[in-house]
Amino acid sequence: MIDTPDPAPSPSPGDLDALARRVGRVIHAHRTSQGLSLGALARAAGLSTTIVSRIEGGAGNPSMETLWRISHALGLPLGTLLAPEGEPVVRRIAARTGEAMQADSGMTGWLVHAKSDAHRAELYDIEMPEGVDQTSVAHLPGAEEVVFCVMGRVLAGPVGQEQELGPGDAVWFAADVPHRYVALAPSRTLSWVIYPPPAITP
Known part of the structure; x- marks a missing residue:
């Protein structure tokens, strides 16, 4: 029988805010490096410009589907938007402490x-x-x-x-x-x- 991890504690509002800001920075960096306007990225992702602008600004809590749309429109794996910044050479990953x-x-x-x-x-x-x-x-x-x-x-x-x-x-x-x-x-x-x-x- 395989033991499953205990449910991870819900992330605090501060954790969610930090994640939203980091995702927004990554999206903004890749969008501008590709020469895309907010409107162009929004159209490619099938989202409104307002939604994309809010996400880039670190506001809101975008769903998995929304992030998939944006990553696909940018031609990036979803993990690129979520990976921790400045990863070390080795790190232990406790159960369900990722995003x-x-x-x-x-x-x-x-x-x-x-x-x-x-x-x-x-x-x-x-x-x-x-x-x-x-x-x-x-x-x-x-x-x-x-x-x-x-x-x-x-x-x-x-x-x-x-x-x-x-x-x-x-x-x-x-x-x-x-x-x-x-x-x-x-x-x-x-x-x-x-x-x-x-x-x-x-």
């Missing part, structure tokens, strides 16, 4: 680790109450995903090709198409998203 993201479906994900160099990858710890049915938009072109079921029973994979997983089972799939996670029982999974190296511009 928690809440999806509208009821799924909660914690960023465990993200790499933003040539070997771009993200690892998430995901909790899904029974009945969660989450469809995620396509990741960046060439992205792959491995979902490992820690406990419970889930369906995971590209829409129409979902595979049923029990504890210890895993599924690999091309993640640059819409994909789905369905909790057939209270479940916990680990999701490893692997991105192709960034394009090299002359």
Whole structure:
């Protein structure tokens, strides 16, 4: 039997404010480095300019779906927006102390680790109450995903090709198409998203 971590304490308002400000700084830096206006980024992400402006300003608590939209519009892995600044060479990551993201479906994900160099990858710890049915938009072109079921029973994979997983089972799939996670029982999974190296511009 696999022990699951005790529920992590809810982040304090100060923690959430610090996260919102950091995410806003990262989005602003990447938007301006790409020469995009607020309006252009908002259109590419399918959001209003007001929402994007508030997020860049460190206001509000954007949902997982909103951050996915912005990261995809910027051509970045989601973890780039959430990774801690100035990461050390080695660090212990206590259970569920990464950035928690809440999806509208009821799924909660914690960023465990993200790499933003040539070997771009993200690892998430995901909790899904029974009945969660989450469809995620396509990741960046060439992205792959491995979902490992820690406990419970889930369906995971590209829409129409979902595979049923029990504890210890895993599924690999091309993640640059819409994909789905369905909790057939209270479940916990680990999701490893692997991105192709960034394009090299002359």
